[in-house]
Amino acid sequence: MYGNAFIDPNDPRNKQEVEESQELLDAFQAKIDNGQKIEPSDWMPKMYRKQLTRMIEQHANSELIGALPEGTWITRAPNFKRKMALIAKVQDEVGHAQLLYNAAETLGKSREAMLNDLMIGKAKYSNVFNYPAETWGDIAVIGFLVDGAAIVNQLINSKGSYGPYCRALKRICAEEAFHLKQGHDNLVALAVGTPEQRQMLQDAVNRWWQPLMHFFGPPDKQSVHSEQLMRWKVKLASNDDMRNQFLDQYVPKILELGLSIPDPNLRKNSETKRWEMSDPDWDEFYRVIKGDGPCNKERLAVRRWVKEHHQWVTDALLRPERVRTVPLA
Amino acid sequence: MKSLDPRINRVDLEKGENAESNMDNFWESFEVFHQKKTGTAYTHVGSLQAANHEMALVLAKEQYGRRQTTTGLWVAKTSNIFGLEESEIEMFETTPSKKHREAVVYKTRDKITAFKNRNKDA
Numbered sequence: 038m039y040g041n042a043f044i045d046p047n048d049p050r051n052k053q054e055v056e057e058s059q060e061l062l063d064a065f066q067a068k069i070d071n072g073q074k075i076e077p078s079d080w081m082p083k084m085y086r087k088q089l090t091r092m093i094e095q096h097a098n099s100e101l102i103g104a105l106p107e108g109t110w111i112t113r114a115p116n117f118k119r120k121m122a123l124i125a126k127v128q129d130e131v132g133h134a135q136l137l138y139n140a141a142e143t144l145g146k147s148r149e150a151m152l153n154d155l156m157i158g159k160a161k162y163s164n165v166f167n168y169p170a171e172t173w174g175d176i177a178v179i180g181f182l183v184d185g186a187a188i189v190n191q192l193i194n195s196k197g198s199y200g201p202y203c204r205a206l207k208r209i210c211a212e213e214a215f216h217l218k219q220g221h222d223n224l225v226a227l228a229v230g231t232p233e234q235r236q237m238l239q240d241a242v243n244r245w246w247q248p249l250m251h252f253f254g255p256p257d258k259q260s261v262h263s264e265q266l267m268r269w270k271v272k273l274a275s276n277d278d279m280r281n282q283f284l285d286q287y288v289p290k291i292l293e294l295g296l297s298i299p300d301p302n303l304r305k306n307s308e309t310k311r312w313e314m315s316d317p318d319w320d321e322f323y324r325v326i327k328g329d330g331p332c333n334k335e336r337l338a339v340r341r342w343v344k345e346h347h348q349w350v351t352d353a354l355l356r357p358e359r360v361r362t363v364p365l366a
Numbered sequence: 367m368k369s370l371d372p373r374i375n376r377v378d379l380e381k382g383e384n385a386e387s388n389m390d391n392f393w394e395s396f397e398v399f400h401q402k403k404t405g406t407a408y409t410h411v412g413s414l415q416a417a418n419h420e421m422a423l424v425l426a427k428e429q430y431g432r433r434q435t436t437t438g439l440w441v442a443k444t445s446n447i448f449g450l451e452e453s454e455i456e457m458f459e460t461t462p463s464k465k466h467r468e469a470v471v472y473k474t475r476d477k478i479t480a481f482k483n484r485n486k487d488a
Binding site for chain 1: 370374377379391392395412418421432433443444451
């Protein structure tokens with residue numbers, strides 16, 4: 038599971054800061070145009086390294102924090118089969134975080150620094166995980182629709198230019214197939230169940246629709262997505278294109294179960310073949326990014342608690358002769 | 367802060383307020399090699415962090431063995447793996463033709479047929 042990395046184009050850190058030799062830049066671009074992957078030991082522009090680090094780091098953070106809202110429900114799963122599936126899925130998410138932290142580490146930032154930036158609220162993760170899972174219906178919606186949205190994003194990113202990230206995503210996408218299927222199974226079970234179950238599911242869909250529309254980021258007309266990042270295959274599709282692809286795939290699957298979508302203006306324009314919708318509340322999106330969502334404080338408090346209570350394990354196993362190494366690939 | 371999660375409410379989250387990261391606390395990086403089927407080659411599948419080899423193997427089982435058939439796992443410290451630099455790879459691009467090392471370039475049938483025909487006439 039994953040949330041789209043949010044790169045603020047107005048942030049001064051995102052400006053190209055150093056002049057780099059045109060010759061090297063051209064050779065780098067030619068390699069990418071040629072479909073070759075960039076590996077950790079290869080030369081790369083500073084800005085490429087910086088943007089990728091932040092993108093993979095945010096992705097890793099999202100996997101780690103994303104395990105929390107679902108982990109909440111392991112003890113309250115409705116039956117043994119659902120409980121086993123949920124445990125396996127949550128373990129996968131934490132495993133995805135580990136794969137991604139490794140990929141980010143190959144770019145030079147240490148894992149401790151990344152976990153620390155997450156804990157002190159400096160690093161971001163997907164907004165969608167700052168909303169609570171109130172009922173078991175939320176778990177069905179997260180498993181099917183949030184993971185579905187994440188897969189749209191991750192499949193696109195797996196075609197990117199950085200080798201370690203692509204390889205991690207390939208593994209992750211293979212595992213997500215199970216997440217999606219168990220999520221759908223869970224959702225369908227509620228949808229074809231009692232009126233109370235259907236109502237619980239509909240309430241969850243209503244709660245999650247806006248966070249899902251936020252998931253792919255601000256509309257293209259608002260977000261100045263960098264041409265450069267597209268050319269470098271760091272970003273591979275625009276926010277609106279990904280959102281459109283998600284709606285194409287998932288709206289029919291929601292409607293066929295007789296559920297409704299809480300947006301009276303949602304419809305597909307048969308001429309442009311694009312979805313039209315009411316504008317979600319983007320002020321809320323930015324508010325949650327800045328730390329003021331329903332669960333931001335709790336999520337970080339859990340991270341801090343884990344850090345403090347588990348530190349003794351790390352400390353007990355430390356050996357003075359160890360050397361810091363960056364993963365190979 | 368009242369959570370919707372009963373487990374969260376059972377722990378005293380305030381206790382974590384003083385958590386601090388010490389950048390000197392780190393484990394080493396290990397590379398993982400995985401075998402899918404007996405008799406096939408081990409393949410590099412990724413890396414992980416661990417305090418020692420034993421722990422690296424335990425984590426490798428979870429991370430790289432839990433969702434696919436596994437007949438073998440190796441771990442090695444990243445610092446013990448040596449490879450070529452990007453600039454050194456270029457030499458392979460300019461490797462001259464090594465046709466003399468390929469089986470298909472050795473064609474003898476025509477010569478044997480010609481030889482046989484010559485002997486038949488004689």
